[in-house]
Amino acid sequence: MAHLLHHYLSETAARTPRHPALVAGEVSVGFAELDRLSDAVARALQSAGVVRGDRVAVMLENSIEYVAALFGALKAGAVYVPVNPSTKADKLAYILTDADVRALVAPAALARQVVPALGEAPHLAATLWVGPAGADGPRSLCWADVTAGPHRAPADPGLIDQDLAAILYTSGTTGRPKGVMLSHASLVSTTWSISTYLANTPDDVVFCLLPLTFGYGLSQVLTGARVGFTVVLERSFAFPADTLARMVRHRITGLPGVPTVFSTLLGLDAFKGADLSSLRYLTNAAAPLPTSHIQRLRERFPDAAFHSMYGMTECCTRICTLDPRDLDAKAASVGRAIPNCEAYVVDEQGHRAAPGVIGELVVRGANVMRGYWNRPDETAKRLRTGPLGETLLHTGDLFTCDADGFLYFVSRKDDVFKCRGEKVSPKEVENALYELEAVAEAVVVGVPDPADGMAVKAYVVPRDGATLSEAQIRQHCRGRLESHLVPKFVELRDALPKTDSGKIKRAVLAETA
Template identity: 35%
Template sequence: MLVTSRLQKFVERDGAAIATHFNGKELSYEQFYIRATRLAAYLQQQGYGKGDIVALVLQNSDDLLVSYYGVQLAGATVMPVNTKLAVPEIDYIFKHSEAKVLIYDEALASKVVATTHPFEERLVREGEATLEQVLSNEGLQYSAYSMDADEMAVVMYTSGTTGKPKGVMLSQRNIFEAAEIWTQSMRMTNEDRMYICTPLFHCAGLQVFAVPTLHVGGTVIISEAFSPATTLEDLVNTEATMFFGVPAMYTILLNRPDTKTLNFTKLRLFCYGAAPMPYEMVKKLKETFPHVRVQNLYGQTENSPAATSLLDEDALEKIGSVGKPLPKTAVRVVNTLGEEVPIGEVGEITVKGPQVMLGYLRNPEETSRTIQQGWLYSGDLGRFDDNGYLYIVDRKKDMINRGGENVYPIEVEDVLYQIPQILEAAVVGVPHEVYGEVPKAYVVLKEGEHISEEAILAYAFERLAKYKVPAEVAYLDELPRNASGKVLKHTLRPTT
């Protein structure tokens, strides 16, 4: 039940197999494991172990994954931190977690230096190269630590889109089971080469793709970031078999004129999540890459993340659905009393399974509200159809109450996405003196396109009940997003 033991298994089975590919450098499973055990040995030598939190402020790299495993091999808890946060936000996470050790990129030194949390130990990547000195030190001797499966292994802070970030505590059992669940759902094998350009400090890139790939003996191809100019070529040149992106990435890639001219014979699976994928985009993706399967993934940090998935065969038939519950996972839709609602009715999505978190770090009150009788209350509103497919209606906190009528922004956004000129859309509630609040749409137009507010509203009136139609439309150059690609709707709402 340990991902570290699973890693060791592949070292013993085929240590020469390639574990990671980053910036032209490859690490075999043996090389990867040796570097991880050296970090573990160093931490042990310094007196760190069970319960001690090691913060990683690292950009995408093979060192990030080595550090992720190395900290756990030492028996300590690893905490990847969102590098895109502002200094006060990062400092809050440092202080709240009471992290003792910091491993960071020299490129991010200005942010780190500006924080005030007193770390006991700091290792910098590049520059002084103190991290590399540890990872390449042959004199460090590792003492194997037998971690209990239910010990806290990882802490990942939520994005804080609706308030202060919360530290999600994940056990070895949680991340092991999530890896088992996803490798089964995505039919992963040691032949897979997973291309990751989304942030590895985020739960999706790390827990859904990187760890599961290493869990089956495959290769993690790490890109520093998504690039409209080079990502497609990288997928070809690295012979990637799998790719994960948020819908905005697919929109950019599908609008490139040379997409159909590149040779993607190795690719077998496109995964997407974090936001809804409009029907037209899924259709275009399947038409452009007819031999590549598509799969929608749904989960949240609190369930490692793993809840449901929509497979390729249902991608166009069940558009808007996030699929059916994953293996080992139960999903219910409940009312405010915790009772299951009838099929088709909207309620809060709850999840139960071995991947559900231990709780929130130093926050027992929020833990008791979120986990009740083993069920994780997701904060997402959804409904099941007659065939057992789950549909996300919206975030519970995003629902708009217009004069007693519930308006679900996703429903309105789905209609706006059907307008050919619109690239992206987000709908939020804004104050209204009569109705309390009304929907307002923010749209991003495709390059070179024009459409008036009147035309957008006329289109919406033909397809939505009157109370769901936005009261106004605003135009943006881009939607505000967090590192995982989710739209930061709270920044679009009026502050007063």
């Protein structure tokens, strides 16, 4: 039985070597070939000096290379650090430095934005470039050269399941992302749990249009490696009609999504008549899906199971799931804790709350993070010792629980919200807005949106005499931020409400919005 995350791939490759593991565009790769590619990456990383516990960042779009780099990093004994390929140079430099990244896997096509960050990463020893041409950087390696030649296994790095497998960066209230530390044991257990309650089989064909840098997307690849099913990788959802055509062509059985995806699909005329009779299940996470959308999806796919889920990066992305059989009676619930996990609501005194009482959700289980990388104070706020000596994660999210034990999300205790399934730190967007000389004051809040779940809204006060337009603000943000952080709504104001001490009343603006 696998006790390290990459054992899932190796064991499946030995069991069903030719079964398709990944489909990306017109290219398909079997489990044995994926295992070989990842072994080659692991050997190259080890030759470059990567040893057990070193961090290896992967900054690629959804692709076969991404998955091979992920498993290659793990096989080398390294800790995998995902980086969104749309990340700008300054944020990339921050992550590379904060995590003391030893090696980076990046696309040669993005060398212009990547290379400036490399000089600010003192621990970086190697850069593995993916693409037709390499680029400059510390000990540059070329993907084609690294993966050529006969199959040879990497050296055993001596890992145990308590070693870190991943550091996933997530936004915080300060605007600077924090690295969530996840062990092999945590990810192995959660991968088993997810594939168990979804009842995955090797015959499944799961469509992954979620970024693999996003924990929800990553879980599709990990469960695929464990069970031995095929994952169809989609690079973007920019052209929904084309994406829908590929779903039909590949006869998909599983469709993981977020509210933005399902809202867009429901709005497509072609979606109504598309032959998706092979679909066995749909899953939604990252943000609640309106019950009206759930109902429309169930009417469209009466024979497919719909799983409402809730999670967070600090718990390997998954905490709760609603059994499809309970959907009629508990449509607004996110269900109960996943296998090998317990989740419950506590009141302000830290005692288990009575049914219907709003309190903070607390989680214990194998899925709980080790802590925040290099953030002991932040870790202490979230991780506390329970009455049985176990580690408890205080999620910071407000929930209620009914008399039957079903959990209901109420709101987040802090200002961080999710847009298109990804966390948004208002402070990070505000920092970008304040770079505009014409901006005197700015505040960002999340507003309910049928497509995005929560959309980014910016309230901006121009400086006296300055000229500022919504178009200028969005153009500036597109050049500084990832797409989900760019404000969807901008409201220019003469002034913002403030407290007596001069602080902007964010809650008042959020309520007004």
